[in-house]
Amino acid sequence: MKKLISAIFSVIILSAFAFHANAQKGEWKLSLNYNYSMPLGSFKSDIIDKSSPLGFSGSFMYGLSDKFSLGIYGGYQDYYQKFPRAVYQTDNHEVTSAVLSNSVQTMPILLKAGFSPLAATHAPVQPYVALGAGVSIIDFTQYLGEFGGTNSSAGFTAQGSAGIKIPFGKFSKSGVNIGADYNYISYSKFGYNNLNNVSLHAGVYLPLR
Amino acid sequence: MCMKRMKLLLTGLLGASAFFTACTKDPLNHLSTEETRIYVTSYDSSAVFSSYKTYSIADSVTVIDNSMAKKDLSDADAAYIAAVDRNMQQRGYVKVERNQNPDIAINVSRIYNTSTGLIDYTDYWDYYGGYWDPGYWGYPGYSYYVPYVYGVYQVTEGLMSIDMFDLKNAATHGNKLDLLWNGLVRGEGIFSANVADTAVQTLFNQSSYLKANE
Numbered sequence: 141m142k143k144l145i146s147a148i149f150s151v152i153i154l155s156a157f158a159f160h161a162n163a164q165k166g167e168w169k170l171s172l173n174y175n176y177s178m179p180l181g182s183f184k185s186d187i188i189d190k191s192s193p194l195g196f197s198g199s200f201m202y203g204l205s206d207k208f209s210l211g212i213y214g215g216y217q218d219y220y221q222k223f224p225r226a227v228y229q230t231d232n233h234e235v236t237s238a239v240l241s242n243s244v245q246t247m248p249i250l251l252k253a254g255f256s257p258l259a260a261t262h263a264p265v266q267p268y269v270a271l272g273a274g275v276s277i278i279d280f281t282q283y284l285g286e287f288g289g290t291n292s293s294a295g296f297t298a299q300g301s302a303g304i305k306i307p308f309g310k311f312s313k314s315g316v317n318i319g320a321d322y323n324y325i326s327y328s329k330f331g332y333n334n335l336n337n338v339s340l341h342a343g344v345y346l347p348l349r
Numbered sequence: 350m351c352m353k354r355m356k357l358l359l360t361g362l363l364g365a366s367a368f369f370t371a372c373t374k375d376p377l378n379h380l381s382t383e384e385t386r387i388y389v390t391s392y393d394s395s396a397v398f399s400s401y402k403t404y405s406i407a408d409s410v411t412v413i414d415n416s417m418a419k420k421d422l423s424d425a426d427a428a429y430i431a432a433v434d435r436n437m438q439q440r441g442y443v444k445v446e447r448n449q450n451p452d453i454a455i456n457v458s459r460i461y462n463t464s465t466g467l468i469d470y471t472d473y474w475d476y477y478g479g480y481w482d483p484g485y486w487g488y489p490g491y492s493y494y495v496p497y498v499y500g501v502y503q504v505t506e507g508l509m510s511i512d513m514f515d516l517k518n519a520a521t522h523g524n525k526l527d528l529l530w531n532g533l534v535r536g537e538g539i540f541s542a543n544v545a546d547t548a549v550q551t552l553f554n555q556s557s558y559l560k561a562n563e
Contacts, residue, residue: 285535
């Protein structure tokens with residue numbers, strides 16, 4: 141009985157991931173990734189300098205040709221940092237001693253184009269680059285002590301990505317995806333300019349029939 | 350078919366977003382009781398604090414609660430008054446009785462959430478008859494006045510407020526007792542005698558200009 145269950149389970153897994161190798165043209169691929177993000181520039185120096193281990197992203201790409209694909213990308217990243225008590229100038233004649241907490245959530249929704257020069261081959265490692273543009277929904281929460289609130293807005297976002305795909309097998313169209321993204325996120329509120337960051341991602345990709 | 354896939358993806362992304370949003374760290378859940386507190390000071394930048402030498406402090410606090418005001422003196426109130434007293438003397442000011450023409454009058458107030466909603470903190474003493482009347486300081490018919498602009502606080506929880514008024518120049522300022530300095534303590538657990546000393550000390554630490562001698 142155990143062997144039967146194991147066999148059925150194996151068939152399900154294989155049918156989900158092990159497709160015969162052929163070109164990506166005309167196919168849809170789903171990619172799901174875990175993201176680890178590191179703030180850059182003024183985002184890092186003025187808002188949060190701690191990296192965010194809480195994030196994910198997903199894309200749904202259509203093969204325009206054997207090398208080019210086009211699709212949409214969505215994600216979520218949660219940044220948080222608590223600063224030790226300090227005195228802040230809160231008005232012309234006013235200062236406040238407080239523990240400052242900053243919390244930022246970004247949710248990009250992008251149109252994305254990808255280029256994978258070896259996608260039509262059986263290469264065990266397939267490099268790729270991608271460019272994306274769209275908007276990010278941004279929640280910025282700031283507290284002095286327990287006093288503060290959240291501001292929600294949207295900002296233009298551009299993304300450049302590079303990485304590698306490692307198919308599960310020579311003839312598999314599913315595999316592991318590892319790479320990095322540079323994210324430009326415009327944010328012109330409260331005197332800030334952007335929420336730029338670099339994120340590392342790792343996950344899986346699989347074709348959708 | 351394509352629409353089906355798109356719906357599948359969007360459903361997946363929305364579900365994942367909802368999941369991760371639920372995992373978002375709420376800053377308030379990562380604060381200790383002490384870290385919830387803030388200490389706010391504001392002052393009249395045109396005032397020369399070294400020109401004032403004496404002060405008097407009200408012997409009990411004004412309690413503003415649900416739009417009612419009264420006088421009270423709990424252990425915490427007494428601790429706040431004592432802490433203000435101590436810090437003023439450490440800054441070189443001399444305590445006198447209120448009938449001995451003090452240069453500065455100090456009122457301490459305890460303000461709670463109100464059933465009537467938000468209170469505009471600015472000039473709050475105008476709204477509550479129980480607040481120390483200028484007549485208490487020997488200036489009947491005068492009014493309290495804020496000569497500078499400072500943040501408007503909408504009180505949705507309790508706070509301790511310490512107000513310093515200018516008695517020395519009252520007669521030449523249009524029958525007004527100008528606010529010289531204000532200190533606010535807000536956050537969790539502030540109505541405690543154990544907190545008073547640290548709270549008042551913090552207010553004075555961030556007000557280095559507050560001293561009788563240059």
